[in-house]
Amino acid sequence: MLPFLRESFGNPGTPHPSVGGVVQRAVREAREETAQLVNCRPNELIWTSGATEANNLAILGLAEQTPEGRRHIVTQVTEHSAVLEPCRHLESKGWEVTYLSVDELGLIDLQQLENAITDATSLVSIMWGNNEIGTIQPVADIARLCAARGILFHCDAAQAVGKIVVDLEAVAISMLTFSAHKLYGPKGVGVLFVRDLNKQQMISPRQFGGGQEKSLRAGTLNVPCIVGLGAACKLAAAHQQRWHDKVVALRNRFESILLDRLQHISINGDRDNRLPHISNIAFYETDDEGLLTMLPEIVASTGSACHVSDFAPSHVLDALPVDPKPTECSLRFGFGKGNTEQETRSAADAICRAVEHFRASL
Numbered sequence: 001m002l003p004f005l006r007e008s009f010g011n012p013g014t015p016h017p018s019v020g021g022v023v024q025r026a027v028r029e030a031r032e033e034t035a036q037l038v039n040c041r042p043n044e045l046i047w048t049s050g051a052t053e054a055n056n057l058a059i060l061g062l063a064e065q066t067p068e069g070r071r072h073i074v075t076q077v078t079e080h081s082a083v084l085e086p087c088r089h090l091e092s093k094g095w096e097v098t099y100l101s102v103d104e105l106g107l108i109d110l111q112q113l114e115n116a117i118t119d120a121t122s123l124v125s126i127m128w129g130n131n132e133i134g135t136i137q138p139v140a141d142i143a144r145l146c147a148a149r150g151i152l153f154h155c156d157a158a159q160a161v162g163k164i165v166v167d168l169e170a171v172a173i174s175m176l177t178f179s180a181h182k183l184y185g186p187k188g189v190g191v192l193f194v195r196d197l198n199k200q201q202m203i204s205p206r207q208f209g210g211g212q213e214k215s216l217r218a219g220t221l222n223v224p225c226i227v228g229l230g231a232a233c234k235l236a237a238a239h240q241q242r243w244h245d246k247v248v249a250l251r252n253r254f255e256s257i258l259l260d261r262l263q264h265i266s267i268n269g270d271r272d273n274r275l276p277h278i279s280n281i282a283f284y285e286t287d288d289e290g291l292l293t294m295l296p297e298i299v300a301s302t303g304s305a306c307h308v309s310d311f312a313p314s315h316v317l318d319a320l321p322v323d324p325k326p327t328e329c330s331l332r333f334g335f336g337k338g339n340t341e342q343e344t345r346s347a348a349d350a351i352c353r354a355v356e357h358f359r360a361s362l
C-alpha cells in the first residue's frame with residue numbers, strides 16, 4: 001500500500017500513461033488477486049468501501065429495478081445489520097420481507113426457505129457464516145434451490161472469505177459481498193461480486209458521478225486500500241489452510257480448557273460446522289457486561305463488534321430457540337493467525353477465574 005500513499009498519486013481514471021498507468025496496473029492486479037481468492041472473473045467485482053456498502057448496493061440496487069409484482073425478499077433473523085437494515089428500509093417502502101427463523105445451532109431450515117419463496121420473491125439474502133456465533137449456512141443448497149426457482153441469491157460472506165473456501169465456480173451465488181479488514185487487509189474497502197456483470201444488469205447504482213466501476217459505484221477509487229485488499233487476498237490464497245488449522249487448534253484448546261474447568265457453560269452456535277475464528281460461549285449464572293469489565297486484558301465482545309453500541313443485546317443469540325437464553329451471559333472471542341498457544345491458555349485461565357469469582361459473589 002505504501003507506494004500508493006507516498007509516491008504514486010495518480011488517479012486510475014486518468015488517461016495519462018505515466019501518471020495513471022502504474023495505478024491502473026496496480027488496481028488491475030488487485031482485482032485479479034481478489035477474484036482468484038473466490039474463484040470468479042476479475043470483471044465481476046465492484047470495489048466498495050466495505051461489506052456494508054456492498055450489501056446495500058446489492059439489496060437496494062436490485063430493489064431499484066425490480067418490477068412492482070416482485071417486491072418480496074427472504075432473509076434470516078440472524079443476518080448482520082448491514083443486510084437487515086436495507087431490508088427494513090425496503091419494508092418501509094412497501095416491500096415484503098420474510099425473516100426466516102433459525103434452529104438452536106443458528107441454522108436456517110431449507111424447507112422453510114422453500115415454503116417462504118413465492119411468485120413475488122426477487123431475492124434471497126443469507127450470509128455464509130455468522131459473525132457472532134460462526135454457524136455456516138448450507139449455501140450450496142440455498143444456491144441450488146434459488147437457481148431452480150429462478151431467484152437471485154445474495155450472500156454476505158464478510159466472515160467467510162479468507163477463513164474457509166469460498167468458491168464461486170462451485171456455488172451458484174448471484175451476488176457476494178466481503179470486506180478487506182476481515183482477512184487482515186485495511187479497513188474501509190470491500191467488494192461486491194455480481195455474476196456475469198457484463199452480460200446482465202442485475203443492479204442499479206446507488207451513487208452517481210464519474211462512471212467508475214461500470215457506473216455502478218461512481219467515485220475515485222481508494223487505490224492504497226484496493227491494493228491492500230488484493231495483497232490480503234493473495235496472502236489468504238497462499239496460507240488459508242495453514243491459518244485455518246492453526247486458528248481451529250487454538251480455539252479448540254481454549255474451549256476445552258473452559259469446558260474442563262467450568263460448569264454451566266455452553267458453546268453457542270453449531271460447534272461442528274463453524275467458522276474457524278469464532279468462539280461464542282454462554283457462561284450461565286454470570287452477566288456478560290460484568291465479566292467483560294473483569295477482563296480488561298482480553299478483547300472480547302458481547303455482540304457484533306460492528307455495532308456502534310457494543311453493549312446492545314445480541315439479536316443473534318436472542319434468535320436461538322434455546323432455554324435458558326444465552327443472551328445476557330455470553331461472550332464472543334475471536335482468534336487470529338497471530339495468536340499464540342500461551343495467549344490462549346492465559347486468556348482461558350483469566351476467564352475461568354473471572355467466572356468463578358463472579359459466581360462466588362452472587
Ligand SMILES: Cc1ncc(COP(=O)(O)O)c(C=O)c1O
Pocket residue numbers: 049050051052053080082127129130131156157158159178179180189190305306
Ligand atoms: C457478516 C458481516 N457483514 C457485514 C459487515 C460489515 O462490514 P464492513 O465493516 O466492511 O462494512 C460485517 C462486519 O463485521 C460482518 O461481520
